[in-house]
Amino acid sequence: MKAFRYVAKGAPLQVAELPDPVAEPGWVVVDVEVAGLCHSDVHMIDGLIEPMRRPPFTFGHEVAGTVSALGEGVEGYAIGDRVAVAIIAHPEVQASYAPGIGVDGGYAERLVAHASTLVPLPDSVSTVHAAVATDSVVTAYHAVRTEARAKPGDVIAVVGLGGLGLNGVRTGVIAGATVYGVDINPDTFEAAGAAGARECFTDVAALADLRPDAIIDFAGVGSTTSDAIDAVRRLGRVVVVGLGTKTTTFSNGSLIRKSVRLRGSYGASKDEYRQVLDFIAAGRIEPIVEEIPFADLNEGLDRLRHGKVRGRLVTRPKG
Secondary structure: OEEEEEOOOOOOOEEEEOOOOOOOOOEEEEEEEEEEOOHHHHHHHHOOOOOOOOOOEEOOOEEEEEEEEEOOOOOOOOOOOEEEEOOEEEOOOOHHHOEOOOEOOOOEOEEEEEHHHEEEOOOOOOHHHHHHHHHHHHHHHHHHHHHOOOOOOOEEEEEOOOHHHHHHHHHHHHOOOEEEEEOOOHHHHHHHHHHOOOEEEOOHHHHHHHOOOEEEEOOOOOHHHHHHHHHOOOOOEEEEOOOOOOOOOOOHHHHHHOOOEEEEOOOEEHHHHHHHHHHHHOOOOOOOEEEEOHHHHHHHHHHHHOOOOOOEEEEOOOO
């Protein structure tokens, strides 16, 4: 089978021909119909994040497809079932089972997934939307609903209006909050408005007069987190999701004087992923997606690297 493999820091992914995977006991083979491209893959290639596995290794952690083989002891699934592979990070991080993180991922025609990570897809949810929902949607959903605790009557702000940020805006609206957006690129404002943002700004400091209850930082470039701490109300919540820099400097005075609650947010639970699928099935969440040819995977990752993607990129490894 064909796959794109991570071979070295700073190098583009390399095309390789690999043997078809075999389902060991407790595992299944999934024919990958759709794989989503994620900025964290760019961060690993560029050395901002250290990969769990040594190269060569297959990235691609947003995956949906069809079960094509069952390992011994697997129950509840059949060949031909439409499934997504959940990235389970709550209540405990199960990184060793995560595709493209702990095991070879979806930038390949097939992969093996542990049966415990599979989620059957509703008939009304496409594999395209199911794939990007495994990270781009549910990570934003967890950050806004669980960590920022958005609820009716809250004023919240989403910083960084890319793939995750737009889903964060939509999640806040579904939660009943009034949502504002921030991005240095005004071209993102139209999509944020369509997702339900009341108003958008190019500077986090512009939020100060709004006194947000929570600010969710999907950019994570350091200054955005610092400015969020300065702008959020007293006893407010700042949630950091983005990995735009390795270190952040902020004002201890603002953090302490206002008793700001600063939290990181990583991934989501399998149950939260099921909730997101229900919202997609009901038409309340509709991810913005662009499909690119599998052969153009490196070009797609480079577009992510340079901020030239609106929403999420996906590809079909089997063509």
